[in-house]
Amino acid sequence: MAKIKTETNGSIKDMILINAAELFRKKGFAAASVRELAESLGIEAPSLYNHIGSKAELLQEICFDVAKDYTMHMDDVLVSKKNAAQKTADIIRFHVRKLSTDFDKVFVSEHEWKRLPQKNLEEFLAQRKLYEKNMIDILKDGIEKKLFKNILPSIAVLAILSAVRGLELRQRHKNEFTIEELEETMIEHLLHGIIK
Amino acid sequence: MAKIKTETNGSIKDMILINAAELFRKKGFAAASVRELAESLGIEAPSLYNHIGSKAELLQEICFDVAKDYTMHMDDVLVSKKNAAQKTADIIRFHVRKLSTDFDKVFVSEHEWKRLPQKNLEEFLAQRKLYEKNMIDILKDGIEKKLFKNILPSIAVLAILSAVRGLELRQRHKNEFTIEELEETMIEHLLHGIIK
DNA sequence: CCTACCGATCGGTAGG
DNA sequence: CCTACCGATCGGTAGG
Numbered sequence: 325m326a327k328i329k330t331e332t333n334g335s336i337k338d339m340i341l342i343n344a345a346e347l348f349r350k351k352g353f354a355a356a357s358v359r360e361l362a363e364s365l366g367i368e369a370p371s372l373y374n375h376i377g378s379k380a381e382l383l384q385e386i387c388f389d390v391a392k393d394y395t396m397h398m399d400d401v402l403v404s405k406k407n408a409a410q411k412t413a414d415i416i417r418f419h420v421r422k423l424s425t426d427f428d429k430v431f432v433s434e435h436e437w438k439r440l441p442q443k444n445l446e447e448f449l450a451q452r453k454l455y456e457k458n459m460i461d462i463l464k465d466g467i468e469k470k471l472f473k474n475i476l477p478s479i480a481v482l483a484i485l486s487a488v489r490g491l492e493l494r495q496r497h498k499n500e501f502t503i504e505e506l507e508e509t510m511i512e513h514l515l516h517g518i519i520k
Numbered sequence: 521m522a523k524i525k526t527e528t529n530g531s532i533k534d535m536i537l538i539n540a541a542e543l544f545r546k547k548g549f550a551a552a553s554v555r556e557l558a559e560s561l562g563i564e565a566p567s568l569y570n571h572i573g574s575k576a577e578l579l580q581e582i583c584f585d586v587a588k589d590y591t592m593h594m595d596d597v598l599v600s601k602k603n604a605a606q607k608t609a610d611i612i613r614f615h616v617r618k619l620s621t622d623f624d625k626v627f628v629s630e631h632e633w634k635r636l637p638q639k640n641l642e643e644f645l646a647q648r649k650l651y652e653k654n655m656i657d658i659l660k661d662g663i664e665k666k667l668f669k670n671i672l673p674s675i676a677v678l679a680i681l682s683a684v685r686g687l688e689l690r691q692r693h694k695n696e697f698t699i700e701e702l703e704e705t706m707i708e709h710l711l712h713g714i715i716k
Numbered sequence: 717c718c719t720a721c722c723g724a725t726c727g728g729t730a731g732g
Numbered sequence: 733c734c735t736a737c738c739g740a741t742c743g744g745t746a747g748g
Contacts, residue, residue, distance in 0.1 A: 352635065354551035358743060370744075371717050379743065409715060435631065439548065463714070472714045479697065479705045480714055486686025487679045501675065509675045517713030518659070518668050518676055519605060554727060566728075567733050575727065 336375055339365065341389075344382045345428035353383050353436040383436060384444050390433035391451050393422060398458050408466025412484070413511045415459065419488035420507045434489050456481055484514050532571055535561065537585075540578045541624035549579050549632040579632060580640050586629035587647050589618060594654050604662025608680070609707045611655065615684035616703045630685050652677055680710050 343364045347356045358379050362369040376382060397418045401411050423430045437448050459481045466472035488510060501509075530538070539560045543552045554575050558565040572578060593614045597607050619626045633644050655677045662668035684706060697705075 352548060352550050354548050355635070357741080359741090368718065370719085370746095373744070374717075439551070466714075471716060473708075473716050475709065475714050476697065476701070476705050479702060480709055482687060483683050483706055483709050486688075487683035490682025490686040491678060492682070501672065505672070506675060509672050510679055513671065513676055513679050513710075513713070515713050515715050517709070517711050518662075518671050519711050520666060520669050553725080555725090564734060566730095566735085569728070570733075 340372070340375055341382065341385060342428070345386050345432050348383065348386070348432045348436055349428045353432070353439040380439075380441050380444075383432070383440060386429050387433045387437050387440060387444070387448055390422075390426070390429050391448060393426075394418075394455060395451060398455055401462075402458060408462050408469060408471050409515060411462050412459075412466070413515065415462075416484065416488055416511045416514060417507045419485075420491065420510055421503060423488070423491055424503050424506070456485070459485070487514060536568070536571055537578065537581060538624070541582050541628050544579065544582070544628045544632055545624045549575075549628070549635040576635075576637050576640075579628070580636060582625050583629045583633050583636060583640070583644055586618075586622070586625050587644060589622075590614070590651060591647060594651055597658075598654060604658050604665060604667050605711060607658050608655075608662070609711065611658075612680065612684055612707050612710055613703045615681075616687065616706055617699060619684070619687055620699050620702070652681070655681070683710060 340361070344356075344361055347361050347364065350356075351360075358372060359369040361382075362372045365372070398415070401414050404411065404414075406414070437445070440448055456478075460477045463472060463475070463477040463480055467474060467477070491506075491510075536557070540552075540557055543557050543560065546552075547556075554568060555565040557578075558568045561568070594611070597610050600607065600610075602610070633641070636644055652674075656673045659668060659671070659673040659676055663670060663673070687702075687706075
């Protein structure tokens with residue numbers, strides 16, 4: 325009898341995905357139960373299946389939603405006229421911003437993608453690999469143009485991506501810094517270092 | 521009847537912890553079953569309980585073993601006569617090396633500590649917070665001594681730690697780079713940046 | 717949207 | 733170290 329309370333403009337499926345992302349982040353995909361998700365929505369577990377196909381499907385939608393956003397941004401960056409340093413800065417900025425605006429989804433996508441069913445996992449990894457290849461190409465271009473030092477591109481990409489992926493802003497630095505401060509500080513650090 | 525095969529010098533408990541770390545890394549703590557762990561050791565699940573108290577205890581031992589190593593290294597760094605830049609480099613180097621030599625344990629400690637039971641979780645977080653505070657103090661000292669730029673220490677620590685924590689060397693770059701190359705590249709990047 | 721319920725699997729214990 | 737087994741919980745289905 326109880327109906328899912330939808331926030332303004334939120335469809336039922338959106339509400340489910342929002343709550344699922346929060347639950348998966350807090351408990352991990354494997355330890356999060358469908359019953360608990362249903363409870364957070366004010367309904368019984370079996371009723372959820374009128375809206376979703378399976379628990380795994382929710383994880384899949386979260387991961388690929390996030391991946392799509394990153395991929396689309398990368399496409400914008402690649403066709404822009406900016407130089408390698410500016411492109412790299414854009415990517416860092418986007419990661420920090422995305423993490424702060426869509427924390428639950430991004431976190432789940434970063435930490436729980438390994439629980440995707442085989443087929444989805446392969447596709448997810450392929451997208452991720454392409455993303456990293458695009459970044460490596462940007463760094464290589466920067467090295468060629470004498471903009472960057474003669475670094476090892478694949479390791480630099482690993483360092484940059486893990487730095488921005490691993491950020492755990494959560495509540496911690498919520499009111500300590502603005503998002504813009506965080507973005508620019510990360511860009512400065514990862515491009516120019518901290519040594520005077 | 522089957523006995524656990526112990527590798528040279530490895531006690532049974534050590535073997536259990538090694539296999540548990542690998543299993544927890546691959547499947548996640550929640551999704552890893554005691555039965556599967558037992559199977560990897562060639563025994564039945566109930567027999568495991570002659571050697572362990574609970575599944576949670578294994579996670580606890582893995583996480584605190586790793587935390588102890590980092591904390592002990594930090595203590596060495598803090599009493600050393602090196603300057604802030606050298607101390608920071610030492611910390612980065614230790615993280616990279618530790619990750620490459622104890623991949624499964626470090627990975628589990630980084631990704632699964634949230635599944636620790638309440639009491640252990642609080643202690644783990646306290647140790648982690650102290651570790652970060654020590655690093656912040658090192659950076660502050662570097663800023664005071666005009667060695668570092670006027671960065672935001674807490675964000676810089678976050679960037680450095682997430683960069684080194686998030687590294688996924690695994691098989692990927694196994695034969696592509698030596699550990700030393702990886703260490704020095706990360707130090708160079710996180711201290712001096714990539715811009716020429 | 718609900719109640720009722722299924723088979724599978726879980727961590728762990730009893731007892732030898 | 734084993735077999736036998738427990739209660740709890742899981743994702744999901746049937747039927748209305």
